[in-house]
Amino acid sequence: MAAQFFDRLPVRLTAIEATLREHLVEAAAAAEKLLPSNDEVSLQEWVECRMPGEIELRTDGSGLVLLKPLAKSTKGKGGGKSSSSASAVQAFMSRLPGDSFTQQEEDLRNEIVSALEKSSLSLSAVSKHARIRPAAKALLPDNVPLEEWIERRIGAEVSIDAEGPRTCRLQGANDPPKEKKESKDAFFARLPKDSFLPEEERLRLAIFDFLAAWSNQELATLNSMANDRVVTEAKNALLGKTATNLKEWIERRIGGELRFHDNRRGGHEIHLMDAARPFMAERVARLRHMGPPMGVPMGPPMGAPPGMMYPPPHMMSGPPMVPGPVGRPPHMMGPPMPPRGPERHQERSHRDKDRNAEASNEGATKKFFEKLPTDELLDKELELREALLDGLDRFMAEHPKEEGLALSALGSDKVVKPIKTELLKGQVSLREWIDRRIGGEIQSKMGKNGQVIIKYREGAGPEAESEGADQAVDAEAKSEAFFTSLPPDGFTPEEETLREVLLTWLETFMGSDAPTLIDASANAEIQEAKNMCIPRQSGVSLKSWIDRRIGGEIATWRENGRSEVVSIGMRDQWNEVAVAANAEEEALKKEAKAGKEKQKIREVIDLRLTEMWAMGKEEEGAKEHIRAVDDAEVLMKFCFIFYLQLLKPSCC
Secondary structure, eight states: OHHHHHHHSSSOOOHHHHHHHHHHHHHHHHHHHOOTTSSSSOOHHHHHHHTTTEEEEEOOSSSSSSEEEEOOOOOOOTTTOOHHHHHHHHHHTTTTTTOOOOHHHHHHHHHHHHHHHHHHHHHHHHHOOOHHHHHHHHHHTTTOHHHHHHHHHHHTTTEEEESOOEEEETTOOOOOOOOOOOOOOHHTSSSOOOSSOHHHHHHHOOOOOOOHHHOOOSSOOOHHTOOOOOHHHHHHHHHTTBOHHHHHHHHHHHHEEEEEOOTTOOOOEEOOGGGGGGHHHHHHHTTTHHHHHHOOOOOSSSOOOTTTOOGGGGGOOSSSSOOOOOSSSSGOOOSSOOOOOOOHHHHHHHHHHHHHHHHHHHHHHHHHTTSSSSOOOHHHHHHHHHHHHHHHHHHHHHHHTTTTTEEEHTOOOTHHHEEEEEEETTTHHHHHHHHHSTTEEEEEEEOOSSSEEEEOOOOOOGGGGGHHHHHHHHHHHHHHHHTTOOTTSSSSSSHHHHHHHHHHHHOOOOOOSSOHHHHHHHHHHHHHHHHHHHHHHHHGGHHHHHHSSSTTTEEEEEEEOOOOSSSEEEHHHHHHHHHHHHHHHHHHHHHHHHHHHHHHHHHHHHHHHHHHHTTOOOOOTTHHHHOOOOOOHHHHHHHHHHHHHHHHHOOO
């Protein structure tokens, strides 16, 4: 039976095995410090005397040690503890001095107070804090929760909320009470039935201006709109003190203009209704500086009789109402007068909104780059970089005296364009991506002809390949130096914190699909632990650290071996998927490497054949025949033979 059990276990320790190992090593170290060195008192005797009724520690008939819990310490949904757990806590607390702290207690108290002086923290965050956790481990037995020690020993200084999220805070430093928000029913009940509030007008206009400026091929979503700065400001002005969200306001106040449909990613796509199309066309025209809008009025329109209000668009039974000129009939109207007074102010307001739209685009660009890893390029980025470098190499070889390659020409290249479109998705320009992601290799600037050109930076390019190779070796050496500095049979405190945070996050992740490293990096706790654990100058990515340090517990992989996004999951749940995907990725890398080698050989052959053709040594079909060869060694032979042929004097 024992052999079968061990055969089922993986080569590396599972998560529960690692936990067991950690506790046993700590127990052995504690027993060595506590028990007499002459073996007069055994660990079994200490257990039976000092913690009766909690665990069973004995030897069986074969002389093997058995360790079992006699009663599990559990917590019910109401937070109540079992009698055995309560007695264990009471027994521990009774051994502590009543009028002072032990040194270990003093250390733990200082760490907790120091952390809470900065801000209140959840009980979970306190338990996992990089400095609090080791201090708590040194003091508290496993069956005594940190929460119990805080409440019983430093409750006069630190309080834990009894209701809602268990938040720890210093006494007398409570967070300011949250302002009570207006309920949804009360909010919608006070809105006018036949018009908009000024704040509503502002929000509706911000939404339509956002949609008018949307240039992505995919439909705009509620999430992307909610991240727009102008929309957010208008939303906060209207809904900030209410319990109503943006989606509910749109559905209940302008539902006749905009509708939501769920997409495959679980987001809410925004669809424009027919009633809103004229107004949207005018907002697009305004964005393109084609004159003032003449669409659905917001609130009382100019020239309308006093007290007359236009209903919200979703309440209209027909097309949107458009006010006509007041006074003379249209055929008697003279030429339009130049704008003045309120209209001039309105034009300035529109210019301000255009500037706001530009600021919104800057925000979208910032968010695009924030989603990219800071310490490495995605696979699709590497593919785009390779295509750009290849195109630049070809251009500089054919036009060595030119100032640089026009970016517009390279961006429309049949190889570069599809990669660029797939990666950038119209959210940022190719020049922005070059400057911010590979600006150390390629420089972009305005050429003499007024076009944006790119060229290699000084010290980069083909002539610097050997230097680049040296830098790659140096980066690899830094990475290896980092891993060599880590303990081979354990973790540093920073590693332990990062490991615990990742495991906790994965165990609580909701969803049928595996999460991604992008999801993980968006978690503030994980990002903070990563920054503490992995120095930026080491050049080590989170994926590399996971693979090399906790790969037995957590797996990483790219879907089908091709995806730009790295998935992450518990090894015991996703092992088969991860192993298959990683094997496919490795095979694709080898295939790509072999293809690049063949392509380089073909380029050499093309050059030699071109020289031969120019000397009148063309052979019918030879070029096509050579290009059809797949074997790299045969290609090299062809290249060598034709090169010798080129050197022969022409005798016939």
